[in-house]
Amino acid sequence: MSTTPAEQCSILIVDDMEENLVAFEAVLGPLHQRLVRAQSGEQALKAMLRQEFAVVLLDVRMPGMDGFETAANIKRLDQTKDVPIILVTGTEAGADYAYRGYAIGAADFITKPIDPWVLRTKISVFLDLHRKNRQLALRAVAADTERLTEITERLTRIEVLLRDRREPDADGLADRIAELERSVGTLLPGPVEAE
Template identity: 50%
Template sequence: MSGAPTRERLPAIPAEPVCLLLVDDQPENLLALEATLAPLGQRLVTASSGREALRHLLTQDFAVILLDVVMPDMDGFETAQLIRERERSRGTPLIFLTGLSRGPHPELRGYAMGAVDFLLKPFEPAILRSKVSVFVELHRKTELVRRQAEALREAQQREHARELLEAQRRVEAERLRSETNRNQQRWLEAALAALPMPLALVEPGSGHTLLANRAAQGLAGAAWPTARRARCMRTHASAARMAGCSRMKTCR
């Protein structure tokens, strides 16, 4: 007995640690960042230059990037510009960290490049952890929505495939029923044709002859049209139903 289709429950997605990218050319600054953020329990990935940071971004997604402004070869602003030019990392939150002031308003330049915050060194560890934890939670929720949407899409595809299969089965069952009916019709016609007695299928009311076997067709030409005058010995209801007619008469 078929009931209403059941909805697939979306799988629970565990809260896995997310990746945080820490970029600073000074090893002691990286150690300080790692010590500050370690209590959050996330994966901390370090880079000592802008180029190394870009290499990490080729293969990984990050919840947030902490980026030192003053670095040799490629400073934080140049690194941020390249990060924003890449489709994969364009939306990754950036937090600039700096101990020096380059230009009248370096924070304005950072915000213009899409930074979400601009912190001066030395920073307060608790404040930095609080800011980073916000982006960790945001990244988790975004990833959860993405995975659930993917799971829902896959469930809908499976449901569509099941519905299509059921429709194909119904079509095949109808085809088999039609084929069976045709075979029964052919069998009945052959059986009637082989009978030695004159026999015909007559439409009720109109008296129109639907089928006559060879014995009936062999009657004199004038005799068969006046078959209504013949005495009908029996009505075979079951055979008539198989032939799609309501009455079948055997005449003599």
């Protein structure tokens, strides 16, 4: 599966053990995405605030801030609350791990030893969702921009019509419309050309 740089997403992998990070990188490498490492909950939170991630692969058992605390902190922040988290647990994990993880907002669990195919499949689902959400957001911005451009063009035409009229109040009204047009224009991503 080859992706262009524009289609690449970032995946945050969090584990305190170097060998686990290396193993995750080896398993996820064939997905051709940007892999970002963190070796603690604190490093993970800093990384989450610096860039956008499509998904977080988070070990539950870490010294200091464990995976549950890290996930809870990620879900508390407006900037990161919607990023899906896959918690990685050992075979000793019981039902209370699942309950606790889902209660704080984890999207999924995977148990060690990890089946590479299962992990890549799960991650791929979240990558696809992330790309689709990004496309929807871009379409919404484009639709809003198109609507604002249309409003600006209408205001410009009204302003021109009012300025062409020779009534005493027409200039004041045209000035107010021009001011409104400028206000709408500031909402657009680029300069708006008047007709």
